[in-house]
Amino acid sequence: MAQLSLRGITKRFGAVTAVDDVSLDIASGEFVTLVGASGCGKTTLLRIIAGFTKADAGELTIEGKRVEGVPPSKRDVGFVFQSYALFPTKTVADNIGFSLSIRHRPKAEIAERVKELCSLTQLSGMEDRYPHELSGGQQQRVALARALAPNPMILLLDEPLSALDAKIRALLRSEIRAVVDRLGITTVYVTHDQEEALSISQRVAVMNEGRFLQVGTPMDVYLKPSNRFVANFIGISNNLSGRPIDGGQVEVEGRPVQARVPEGLLGRDSCDLCVRPENIDISRPSDGSDAMAGKLTSFVFLGQMVRARIATQAGQELVVDTSTSHWLANGLAVGDPVAWSIRPDSAIIFAPDDASGSAADEDPAPGAS
Numbered sequence: 001m002a003q004l005s006l007r008g009i010t011k012r013f014g015a016v017t018a019v020d021d022v023s024l025d026i027a028s029g030e031f032v033t034l035v036g037a038s039g040c041g042k043t044t045l046l047r048i049i050a051g052f053t054k055a056d057a058g059e060l061t062i063e064g065k066r067v068e069g070v071p072p073s074k075r076d077v078g079f080v081f082q083s084y085a086l087f088p089t090k091t092v093a094d095n096i097g098f099s100l101s102i103r104h105r106p107k108a109e110i111a112e113r114v115k116e117l118c119s120l121t122q123l124s125g126m127e128d129r130y131p132h133e134l135s136g137g138q139q140q141r142v143a144l145a146r147a148l149a150p151n152p153m154i155l156l157l158d159e160p161l162s163a164l165d166a167k168i169r170a171l172l173r174s175e176i177r178a179v180v181d182r183l184g185i186t187t188v189y190v191t192h193d194q195e196e197a198l199s200i201s202q203r204v205a206v207m208n209e210g211r212f213l214q215v216g217t218p219m220d221v222y223l224k225p226s227n228r229f230v231a232n233f234i235g236i237s238n239n240l241s242g243r244p245i246d247g248g249q250v251e252v253e254g255r256p257v258q259a260r261v262p263e264g265l266l267g268r269d270s271c272d273l274c275v276r277p278e279n280i281d282i283s284r285p286s287d288g289s290d291a292m293a294g295k296l297t298s299f300v301f302l303g304q305m306v307r308a309r310i311a312t313q314a315g316q317e318l319v320v321d322t323s324t325s326h327w328l329a330n331g332l333a334v335g336d337p338v339a340w341s342i343r344p345d346s347a348i349i350f351a352p353d354d355a356s357g358s359a360a361d362e363d364p365a366p367g368a369s
């Protein structure tokens with residue numbers, strides 16, 4: 001049985017449908033992330049689970065019991081808000097112990113729990129400091145410890161790391177995952193950062209305009225996006241056009257590419273391909289190769305890899321990721337002709353101008369390349 005179950009959850013604010021018929025079962029101890037662009041309904045859905053916002057329709061159960069009308073304090077749910085919202089005039093210890101002190105737990109028990117949580121979240125020695133005496137990362141740890149203090153069954157985290165710089169974010173997300181795994185707490189995590197979603201989660205729900213477009217493991221949503229929106233939102237995707245030849249081949253710019261063509265597209269005169277930058281190979285053109293032709297338009301060095309942009313002969317723009325060693329071996333300069341090819345069975349094929357094969361029919365994500 002799912003520990004947390006959403007069935008047809010819908011919430012409208014006037015003309016805006018913030019959450020639109022969302023269903024999901026989350027198992028005990030599972031770590032699920034809601035990922036989507038700003039305004040897609042992530043916070044609203046989290047607030048509905050916590051009980052701060054009432055859904056207009058749908059059913060929400062925790063441990064099999066419907067919780068409509070149950071106040072947040074009685075739902076056994078911990079919440080870390082989008083802003084840390086620490087009490088500025090309380091110390092770290094008093095912030096963490098707050099929920100226990102309003103429940104009139106004995107002082108010794110609170111002190112013991114605070115000590116335990118400080119050690120778990122690497123705050124030991126900072127108990128007597130005030131929030132303004134802490135770094136952003138430390139304040140975030142206090143917010144996490146405070147949410148964990150009453151030992152909730154479910155933990156909800158709303159973009160807890162968005163105010164931090166990239167390095168501390170990467171560190172803290174692995175800390176958060178380690179802490180909740182150790183405690184076995186069911187966690188729903190919200191972020192608009194797809195890399196964060198892939199790295200921290202057991203399952204990812206990709207949201208757009210209040211709906212779930214795909215729910216799956218990080219590898220599933222990256223390698224097998226169920227529609228074009230997901231392909232473009234999770235990671236970078238090159239969108240190319242081609243023509244299905246048979247079940248295992250597509251013609252792209254006059255050359256055959258090995259790819260799995262969905263049955264419904266056989267016999268059609270065109271299809272769209274989504275290809276990840278790491279699944280395109282480029283090299284100097286050589287005689288007799290059946291690679292496609294193009295020209296290097298720009299590149300950036302990113303350390304272990306080089307991200308290049310090429311213009312194909314047919315005028316399509318592609319992003320290509322190449323290992324730095326391969327790049328150096330090629331010795332390409334901007335303006336040089338290149339040969340490019342798509343790795344066998346790496347392209348994901350969709351019907352043209354129709355995002356799916358599935359229910360969704362959204363345009364590619366704005367800003368996605």
Ligand SMILES: Nc1ncnc2c1ncn2[C@@H]1O[C@H](COP(=O)(O)OP(=O)(O)OP(=O)(O)O)[C@@H](O)[C@H]1O
Pocket residue numbers: 013016017018036037038039040041042043044045082192
């Ligand atoms: N209390 C409210 N009254 C009116 N509209 C609201 C309210 N809360 C949210 N909305 C609207 O509902 C939609 C979803 O908002 P929500 O805060 O859930 O988005 P989000 O995915 O958390 O975005 P972000 O990543 O920016 O935090 C938005 O269009 C927002 O303007």
Ligand SMILES: [Mg+2]
Pocket residue numbers: 042043044082158
């Ligand atoms: Mg939000």
